[in-house]
Amino acid sequence: MTLAxxxxxxxxxxxxxxxxxxxxxxxxxxxxxxxRFAMDLLGFPVELAQSLFGRGGVPYALLLxxxxxxxxxxxxxxxxxxxxxxxxGSSIILFDRPWIGLEKYAEIFTCEDYLxxxxxxNAGYNFFTGLYNTLWFVAIQVPIMCGVALLTAxxxxxNIKGRGFWRAMFFxxxxxxxxxxxxIWNWVLNRKGVLNSTLGELQGGLNALAGLTGFDMMAxxxxxxxxxxxxxxxxxxxQEPSLAWTTVFAxxxxxLVTWANPxxxxxxxxxxxxxxxxxxxxxxxxxxxxxTARITLLVAAALSAVMLLSIQFSTVFDMGRYRPNNWLVxxxxxxxxxxxxxxxxxxHMGFYMxxxxxxLQAIPRDLYEAAKMDSTxxxxxxxxxxLPLVMPTLTVVIVLSLIRSFQIFxxxxxxxxxxxxxxxxxxxxxxxxxxxxxxxxxxxxxxxxSVLMAVIIAVFTFFQLWITRRQSEL
Amino acid sequence: xxxxxxxxxxxxGNRDTADRFGMQDFLAYSYLLFGVLIVLxxxxxxxxxxxxxxxxxxxxxxxxxxxxxxxxxIPGVGEKPVWIYTDETGTETLVYKAGPTRSxxxxxxxxxxxxxxxxxxxxxxxxxxxxxxxxNYLDPLLKRNGQENFNFPTYLYNSVxxxxxxxxITLLINAMAAFALSKxxxxxxxxxxxxxxxTLLIPSSIILVSLFFVVWSFGIFGSLWGVIIPxxxxxxxxxxxxxxxxxIPDELLEAARMxxxxxxxxxxxxxxxxSLPALSxxxxxxxxxxxxxxxxxxIVLISDPNAHxxxxxxxxxxxxxxxxxxxxxxxxxxxxxxxxxxxxxLQRFITTGIATTGLK
Numbered sequence: 087m088t089l090a091x092x093x094x095x096x097x098x099x100x101x102x103x104x105x106x107x108x109x110x111x112x113x114x115x116x117x118x119x120x121x122r123f124a125m126d127l128l129g130f131p132v133e134l135a136q137s138l139f140g141r142g143g144v145p146y147a148l149l150l151x152x153x154x155x156x157x158x159x160x161x162x163x164x165x166x167x168x169x170x171x172x173x174x175g176s177s178i179i180l181f182d183r184p185w186i187g188l189e190k191y192a193e194i195f196t197c198e199d200y201l202x203x204x205x206x207x208n209a210g211y212n213f214f215t216g217l218y219n220t221l222w223f224v225a226i227q228v229p230i231m232c233g234v235a236l237l238t239a240x241x242x243x244x245n246i247k248g249r250g251f252w253r254a255m256f257f258x259x260x261x262x263x264x265x266x267x268x269x270i271w272n273w274v275l276n277r278k279g280v281l282n283s284t285l286g287e288l289q290g291g292l293n294a295l296a297g298l299t300g301f302d303m304m305a306x307x308x309x310x311x312x313x314x315x316x317x318x319x320x321x322x323x324x325q326e327p328s329l330a331w332t333t334v335f336a337x338x339x340x341x342l343v344t345w346a347n348p349x350x351x352x353x354x355x356x357x358x359x360x361x362x363x364x365x366x367x368x369x370x371x372x373x374x375x376x377x378t379a380r381i382t383l384l385v386a387a388a389l390s391a392v393m394l395l396s397i398q399f400s401t402v403f404d405m406g407r408y409r410p411n412n413w414l415v416x417x418x419x420x421x422x423x424x425x426x427x428x429x430x431x432x433x434h435m436g437f438y439m440x441x442x443x444x445x446l447q448a449i450p451r452d453l454y455e456a457a458k459m460d461s462t463x464x465x466x467x468x469x470x471x472x473l474p475l476v477m478p479t480l481t482v483v484i485v486l487s488l489i490r491s492f493q494i495f496x497x498x499x500x501x502x503x504x505x506x507x508x509x510x511x512x513x514x515x516x517x518x519x520x521x522x523x524x525x526x527x528x529x530x531x532x533x534x535x536s537v538l539m540a541v542i543i544a545v546f547t548f549f550q551l552w553i554t555r556r557q558s559e560l
Numbered sequence: 561x562x563x564x565x566x567x568x569x570x571x572x573g574n575r576d577t578a579d580r581f582g583m584q585d586f587l588a589y590s591y592l593l594f595g596v597l598i599v600l601x602x603x604x605x606x607x608x609x610x611x612x613x614x615x616x617x618x619x620x621x622x623x624x625x626x627x628x629x630x631x632x633x634i635p636g637v638g639e640k641p642v643w644i645y646t647d648e649t650g651t652e653t654l655v656y657k658a659g660p661t662r663s664x665x666x667x668x669x670x671x672x673x674x675x676x677x678x679x680x681x682x683x684x685x686x687x688x689x690x691x692x693x694x695x696n697y698l699d700p701l702l703k704r705n706g707q708e709n710f711n712f713p714t715y716l717y718n719s720v721x722x723x724x725x726x727x728x729i730t731l732l733i734n735a736m737a738a739f740a741l742s743k744x745x746x747x748x749x750x751x752x753x754x755x756x757x758x759t760l761l762i763p764s765s766i767i768l769v770s771l772f773f774v775v776w777s778f779g780i781f782g783s784l785w786g787v788i789i790p791x792x793x794x795x796x797x798x799x800x801x802x803x804x805x806x807x808i809p810d811e812l813l814e815a816a817r818m819x820x821x822x823x824x825x826x827x828x829x830x831x832x833x834x835s836l837p838a839l840s841x842x843x844x845x846x847x848x849x850x851x852x853x854x855x856x857x858x859i860v861l862i863s864d865p866n867a868h869x870x871x872x873x874x875x876x877x878x879x880x881x882x883x884x885x886x887x888x889x890x891x892x893x894x895x896x897x898x899x900x901x902x903x904x905x906l907q908r909f910i911t912t913g914i915a916t917t918g919l920k
Contacts, residue, residue, distance in 0.1 A: 148739055246585070440911055514768075
């Protein structure tokens with residue numbers, strides 16, 4: 087039995103034994119008042135503090151258990167972390183650990199080139215691989231999740247049917263445990279899982295459709311009709327183009343660019359991205375309003391007509407046999423990383439959506455009514471009213487999700503285990519493996535890694551707070 | 561034509577106030593539908609797969625209902641799956657396979673098991689019935705059919721113990737701290753408040769190693785108390801309760817003091833019952849945190865199989881029998897069921913509780 091545990095036992099005995107004696111000598115209880123006695127016994131230290139120091143001592147006694155736990159299990163580990171990082175060996179008794187100074191840090195920082203983990207020592211390789219993967223993950227995941235959370239909050243905040251249900255539905259994954267989430271997605275993303283089979287069936291259906299005679303002409307005519315209708319709706323006469331319809335137009339436009347593949351003329355790939363950029367640019371211009379919006383939309387419509395005529399639909403839709411993808415295992419495809427980002431967003435988005443929703447609902451309604459009176463367009467109202475007013479909440483969300491996603495462990499550990507290779511190996515997994523799963527546990531190095539990670543998180547937080555402070559001053 | 565359009569896009573309200581069902585609404589509803597596809601379908605799919613028989617799960621049968629192939633006992637041959645053979649004229653006969661599956665497979669009818677004849681493979685269809693595979697759930701739970709390693713009652717007991725005890729301790733000590741911070745003026749109040757805020761800035765994953773040392777030296781490493789105690793004090797809980805207790809009028813407390821009630825009795829008899837709404841929100845949050853907790857229990861409890869929580873047990877189970885997807889999915893459903901029921905039941909509390917605290 088260690089010193090600390092015997093101390094705890096003694097404390098417990100003093101509480102129950104001493105409390106019972108003190109209470110029974112100072113107060114009287116009848117047998118029917120056993121419940122009251124138990125209650126008094128539970129609060130015995132508070133009662134004792136009151137009788138010894140008067141009412142002034144009570145708040146300290148009330149704070150004691152909470153602060154004791156904070157002190158022992160949050161603050162003292164924080165300080166202890168530094169100490170452990172300066173010691174070596176694999177003993178778990180603190181006094182048996184030899185002081186080695188900065189050796190563990192030096193081991194991590196033994197690198198020829200800090201940007202290439204392969205040139206580092208073994209410890210440095212693991213640490214920097216984890217660090218860069220985590221930084222990539224944070225950089226990709228945080229903007230996506232905040233964007234999606236804001237979009238979802240906006241949609242759910244609209245006057246739609248069954249608002250409570252939708253809100254609950256988007257929040258539901260937050261309630262699920264990482265193990266359950268991992269099992270569900272492992273099943274969906276399996277090589278023979280439901281995602282692959284759905285994609286296979288879809289592609290098979292498209293292939294069959296593309297094989298029909300006259301499919302080319304039919305597809306062209308159908309898309310032309312849809313394009314005409316959408317353009318007409320977007321360009322209602324006498325008004326500025328409607329943004330919602332332009333969104334539909336932009337989606338079709340991006341698809342057309344992808345299929346027409348104009349980048350192949352200069353023998354390059356990436357038509358899809360070109361299409362996305364063009365569509366977003368179109369949306370941006372139209373959202374600004376004015377005459378340029380109409381002209382741009384008309385130009386885009388003419389362009390899309392040209393592209394429509396140039397597309398051979400039967401070749402576009404004939405994609406050949408579908409090869410099932412081993413989403414979480416195949417190396418050098420980026421898919422494991424993508425699905426990690428996806429699953430993480432899936433499971434945490436609802437929480438941030440709720441916070442943003444509370445922020446959105448705090449915006450006074452009459453601002454929107456005033457904007458409606460001035461016939462402000464929805465996008466302008468969003469940019470000039472919603473966005474500035476929801477900005478403080480959005481900042482909180484960004485900071486919270488930044489800190490949260492920097493510490494990603496559960497999902498990675500259970501879905502990919504850091505693989506394939508080291509593609510999804512994150513920093514917390516590094517700390518965990520160094521300290522707890524290696525045959526020679528190296529607590530010193532894990533603690534050094536934790537200290538470095540704490541520094542990075544602190545820098546993140548302060549940088550973020552500094553930026554937002556600048557914004558709010560403007 | 562335009563009249564039809566008006567009719568179809570009409571919404572509730574009179575001619576002046578009601579907005580038409582526009583493209584924006586359409587986009588919003590399509591987004592929600594997309595959400596259903598992404599959020600609910602995988603979970604529902606997991607459930608529907610977990611009630612399918614092993615063979616259907618192994619073959620990745622994507623039909624919604626749990627189809628199982630009929631098996632009959634053929635005299636002199638034993639249990640055999642039944643197939644439907646369709647000959648050129650379209651008549652269907654029930655057969656079983658007498659040999660391995662080839663392009664021409666040897667089969668025999670059920671009525672006349674000795675007369676073996678060859679048929680093309682693509683004329684055979686399995687004879688299927690809808691059957692809920694309860695064995696997926698019952699085998700691990702009752703430790704049948706070689707599923708002895710999944711000790712469900714122990715895991716469940718550990719999870720429930722950790723969740724209930726930790727929630728009770730959290731409620732008690734957080735309420736005490738919140739009471740002190742909201743209803744007393746004393747030296748160092750600001751310091752204590754700042755200290756509690758500061759704990760928000762220390763994420764649990766950066767103190768993993770040294771917390772391990774602390775927990776070890778307290779002798780609670782490897783026991784459930786090592787999971788319960790370190791996270792019992794939550795800054796979130798203190799602030800949630802403090803905000804609520806500030807709204808309780810001081811006159812109530814003064815009146816009780818007039819009647820010579822001790823401070824502890826005021827706390828227990830007046831403040832706690834009055835802050836029940838905030839306490840219930842914190843209780844729900846705590847239950848969710850504790851039930852779903854993974855990394856810290858993984859470190860503290862992994863060496864002792866008898867101390868595993870349900871989450872750890874499920875991880876080990878999925879790791880050990882990686883091919884038995886039907887059992888893994890069934891146990892996944894068992895694990896997610898309690899939290900889903902709690903959520904459906906208390907959904908409004910949870911969402912408002914989180915929206916008002918803005919903390920996790």
